[in-house]
Amino acid sequence: MAHHDPEQQEDEPLDPVMENVRRKMVRLQLVSGGIMFVSLMAVLIAVVYKVRSQPAPAPAAVSASAGFSVPADQPLSATVHLPPGFAVQSVSQSGSQILFYGTVNGVRKAMIFDLAVGRVVADVTVAER
Numbered sequence: 001m002a003h004h005d006p007e008q009q010e011d012e013p014l015d016p017v018m019e020n021v022r023r024k025m026v027r028l029q030l031v032s033g034g035i036m037f038v039s040l041m042a043v044l045i046a047v048v049y050k051v052r053s054q055p056a057p058a059p060a061a062v063s064a065s066a067g068f069s070v071p072a073d074q075p076l077s078a079t080v081h082l083p084p085g086f087a088v089q090s091v092s093q094s095g096s097q098i099l100f101y102g103t104v105n106g107v108r109k110a111m112i113f114d115l116a117v118g119r120v121v122a123d124v125t126v127a128e129r
Contacts, residue, residue: 080113
């Protein structure tokens with residue numbers, strides 16, 4: 001019995017029509033691979049360009065609320081002008097606003113100072129019914 005080893009067997013030549021089809025397929029595969037390589041390089045170049053063209057980040061600022069930020073290199077300073085004779089009973093803070101609750105001439109008042117604006121934004125008289 002004869003032993004048939006597939007590795008020792010030589011490939012039979014293809015007929016001319018099939019050889020032309022094989023050559024076209026190899027050419028198509030090479031062209032497609034080249035196009036994909038060029039496209040990948042274009043994308044990588046665009047990403048590197050975008051990363052390098054971004055401006056340097058500004059000094060970090062601490063954000064207290066929308067539209068309000070405190071510089072990182074120095075503290076924020078502000079002066080609140082409360083009415084003369086205003087006796088502060090309590091203070092509360094929310095975001096960029098500070099509430100001063102107290103009395104002036106026996107009348108209870110709530111004054112809201114906004115750090116983003118830099119002034120008193122509300123003067124509320126608290127009346128009893």
